[in-house]
Amino acid sequence: MRLHVDLPGLSLKNPIMPASGCFGFGEEFAKLYDLSVLGGIMIKASTGESRFGNNTPRVAETAQGMLNAIGLQNPGVEAIIDTKLPFLSAFDTEIIANVAGSTSEEYVHVARQLSADPTIKALELNISCPNVKCGGMQFGTDPVMAAELTRLVKAASSKPVYVKLSPNVTSITDMARAVEAAGADGITMINTLVGMRIDVTTGQPILANRIGGLSGPAIKPVAIRMVYEVAQAVNIPIIGMGGVRTVDDVLEFIYAGASAVAVGTANFENPYVCQEIIEALPGRLDELGIDHILDVRGRAYAQTVSRA
Amino acid sequence: MRLHVDLPGLSLKNPIMPASGCFGFGEEFAKLYDLSVLGGIMIKASTGESRFGNNTPRVAETAQGMLNAIGLQNPGVEAIIDTKLPFLSAFDTEIIANVAGSTSEEYVHVARQLSADPTIKALELNISCPNVKCGGMQFGTDPVMAAELTRLVKAASSKPVYVKLSPNVTSITDMARAVEAAGADGITMINTLVGMRIDVTTGQPILANRIGGLSGPAIKPVAIRMVYEVAQAVNIPIIGMGGVRTVDDVLEFIYAGASAVAVGTANFENPYVCQEIIEALPGRLDELGIDHILDVRGRAYAQTVSRA
Amino acid sequence: MRQMATVLSNRPVAKGAMEMKVSVGAGEIAPGTFFHVKTSQLLRRPLSVANVDGNVVTFLYKVIGAGTTDLAARKAGDKLDVLGPLGNGFPLDQTGKRVVLVGGGIGIPPLYYTRRMLAARGIETVAILGFDTKESIFYEDAFRELGETIVTTVDGSYGEQGFVTGPLERIQADVLFSCGPEPMLKAVAASHIPERYISIENRMGCGIGACFACVCQAPGGYVKVCSDGPVFQAEEVTL
Amino acid sequence: MRQMATVLSNRPVAKGAMEMKVSVGAGEIAPGTFFHVKTSQLLRRPLSVANVDGNVVTFLYKVIGAGTTDLAARKAGDKLDVLGPLGNGFPLDQTGKRVVLVGGGIGIPPLYYTRRMLAARGIETVAILGFDTKESIFYEDAFRELGETIVTTVDGSYGEQGFVTGPLERIQADVLFSCGPEPMLKAVAASHIPERYISIENRMGCGIGACFACVCQAPGGYVKVCSDGPVFQAEEVTL
């Protein structure tokens, strides 16, 4: 019980879950370990219709980071409900659906459909994907647009809505306050930083999409700082992410103010990473003399904080 | 001559220079190699009066990056002119002074004093230091304030003014266009990303200042992307920086649209890095079939671009 | 699936090319599959199975960037974190047919193990191996031991001058297995051999089908190179 | 200044503590100075000179995080990129005086070489070495060979129980040289010994005086630990 975390709509047996887009719909990882060990699973983004996404190359490596420009490839919300959710429903873990779109109508449609499915416990509103031409980032960098979209999606959803924030903004706290005021039940952060790599032999960007989203250990200091700021600015819980690879990275996010943590890129380096972190957590809490993991939530800004 | 680059106020024998704050006032590095090999030197920030800066710890390491919160420690503009510039004037290299302050009056004062010194060939207006309570970042994240400060400093300076942009903004091109319109002669970018690290045993931020500026290879993809965007948005030259360690990193910045490149954090890893890059450049240009280094400037967005 | 293999040997076999042998755990390994190998870098590196002998797997790799440079520094006794075997290989079920194997540069490694497995089934093969230049040739003798082998070099410093497509034109075969750079795959995919299988090398993230990094357009939508491939029938993918 | 040293040996000397010997180029190395050592991590790691014998430098280091873990894996024959010697050491010019050396944990290494150099000048010394526990003790015999040596452990598992400040109270000496954790330095800086020199360990960037990462407040403003120190007279710095 020292790992159990209750968040709006989510009863997490532990605060560890794979991040959206880094775990597909769980099928491949289910061959490697029992997904029921996970606190939750944030599934790949859904859009209204199926999308092929961007041309390849879609990934490029950077110093302790990677750029991706997948471009929201997914089979579309109906196919996801019909072919992906039944498989996931067999596991004892909380499924969070990632909602994307190009227009607010599309977001609302996807949110309505997904939230109606009993397998889905909460929605993650992806207003921050840097890899799609329209939608995504615009919503994620303007507090007014973000709030308006949050309001529409909240109205359409029968499940709690977590809004996923983009780090590519001047003031992350303005964004967080705007979506909180618009009714968001929680915040997930951070999505990727916009970056680019250029091939030295051709002079051309490596990614076919030219720019992509930077993830991995390289961005962790930015993610920690933003969680630290937002945790002090809002009263809704935060699921933190960005560069988590180890149990100590998880604790850093909790100290910064997160109530749960998602693991993205590290799943590519080590597909067993979420399971390994979950197994390592109790021992590490013992070493540090921590009873319940949330006892230290927000310790970086306040020595005494109450649970979740 | 294939490395020579002419920029406003600067006749650079090669486009490589140490970045501000990572090379002090050159004295320590002068013991290691002849500073006259450098295209230029961007000296440590000057403020109106001497400053002690932040408490220690002032640095923390991250995955392929570092956080610093030095806090603009410097002896003040007068002491710099009296005790630091005479030493630098002995070298055959272009000296760029970094101008900082808490108020626009302080910026103007420092700019006027430094630009009057014959050793200084150009000013770098530091509107983007994340480590000082007032001044610095505010000017660097609001286009209107940035433009106003640029205008004041331009009026006070008898030398060309390069404005150093902060990456911690929603739209780097808005910032760049604003300072261009206000009369900036060039842009230097990027300064550090705001980040944090937390000590897992204490739960407290490692830096005494809590937050700090992230630099090093980790941030290079963000820097490249921003240079690529700004180079297409303005007509003034860019001195690019952020994570440069090798000759190929230099070329990546040139392809992205920079006309010269500064090297910061890498000087700590290898104090000879600027000299080594300068020595390696001609051979690498040969391998890639590049005649003059600026022949490939901006190749990432346009195959044919004219020099500087 | 993920295991700590032990490096048994690691030696240069041509200019810029290395052969590494590692011992892995028990389990069937099909020709044309690959391992996703952890190096000093963040992302794993996909490397084809170039040979299998008991529990010893051979990789043949070109030293390109930071990942393969790190691999080249490994010594006998070192541990290597590998994930695999991954993907689907070449269909070995070709009894009674003649198979032409066409490889270019670092696309050649999977064809060696494939040829050995075809030979074990008594299937007749001919190999066309394309290299840049004489110094980059590896495994020529090993290939010759298994049957007719034609070597081409782009600069003509050894074997036939030109690309693999030259000799391919005069070959009679029922099936083609190929791996190499994309322009070569495009050419062989359009060749006169009736049945054509190609192995595609795309930049990868996860290597197991979860991230959509490695997709390739296909008439029916898309395929994932790592989990649907890396071997496809030429008609299955749009290069 | 920067050189590729060669690792000669690297072995554990206590729980979590290693001794590494490296061969470096010619040049005078003063006791109390340090090298800035490149590891697998971005920033260099400052390590004190624990001993010098001809062109062989000894480091004694505690394995703490990624940098020292990487160091601990180095083997004889490996190259090590080091910058140094850097900084200013202890003033050896103490003829006729009695020197007490007070070290805590990983602050002990520089005092060994310092004591050897003082002994070579015929200067009488007494050493107080503080450790956490019995298992973390290193170099005790080496220190004893050079004179009176008092060992303390926090848990009392060996030597005198408590901190170095206990035995220090009863010591008569003219000069104190000390290195160790900040609370210990604060205590010894306020001790009864007339002349007190302390060596400070601060997080560093450049290690050569250019970046202002390592500064320490001082009555006259500030000092840079890397280039003005790491050894200071107690009055020169505000801890």
Ligand SMILES: Cc1cc2nc3c(=O)[nH]c(=O)nc-3n(C[C@H](O)[C@H](O)[C@H](O)COP(=O)(O)OP(=O)(O)OC[C@H]3O[C@@H](n4cnc5c(N)ncnc54)[C@H](O)[C@@H]3O)c2cc1C
């Ligand atoms: C299924 C498959 C099998 C392969 N088998 C072999 C083999 O047997 N022998 C061999 O020498 N090479 C093989 N490759 C190519 C090999 O993976 C790359 O050469 C290697 O990843 C380069 O890594 P690097 O760090 O040296 O180069 P870098 O250029 O520094 O790598 C940077 C990034 O780009 C990726 N990358 C670079 N080149 C390629 C490429 N050609 N294909 C895919 N990703 C690339 C890397 O994996 C890494 O993520 C195979 C690739 C695939 C997809």
Ligand SMILES: Cc1cc2nc3c(=O)[nH]c(=O)nc-3n(C[C@H](O)[C@H](O)[C@H](O)COP(=O)(O)OP(=O)(O)OC[C@H]3O[C@@H](n4cnc5c(N)ncnc54)[C@H](O)[C@@H]3O)c2cc1C
């Ligand atoms: C002048 C000087 C001399 C030193 N001499 C010795 C010695 O002889 N033996 C020894 O064991 N240690 C010595 N230290 C401390 C040693 O530098 C650190 O233990 C080491 O840097 C830790 O690196 P890490 O990667 O293992 O730990 P991490 O905690 O992962 O390091 C992260 C960052 O913090 C810095 N850091 C962590 N601890 C310290 C510390 N105590 N002092 C300064 N920086 C630190 C690291 O250099 C690195 O930049 C000395 C420090 C200084 C300043």
Ligand SMILES: Cc1cc2nc3c(=O)[nH]c(=O)nc-3n(C[C@H](O)[C@H](O)[C@H](O)COP(=O)(O)O)c2cc1C
């Ligand atoms: C290959 C890849 C695909 C991603 N796809 C999505 C996505 O579909 N929806 C989304 O909200 N975030 C997506 N992300 C962002 C991650 O969920 C996560 O926010 C980010 O990568 C930071 O975490 P990390 O550093 O642990 O990877 C993706 C990231 C990667 C690397």
Ligand SMILES: Cc1cc2nc3c(=O)[nH]c(=O)nc-3n(C[C@H](O)[C@H](O)[C@H](O)COP(=O)(O)O)c2cc1C
């Ligand atoms: C220790 C340190 C001190 C710095 N001080 C300054 C400064 O005084 N003025 C300034 O404009 N930038 C300062 N910077 C920012 C650098 O000039 C540079 O913009 C940034 O570090 C990115 O480049 P890099 O990744 O090569 O270090 C400092 C950076 C570091 C690491």
Ligand code: FES
């Ligand atoms: S590499 Fe992830 S789906 Fe193929």
Ligand code: FES
């Ligand atoms: S570490 Fe840079 S000044 Fe001391």
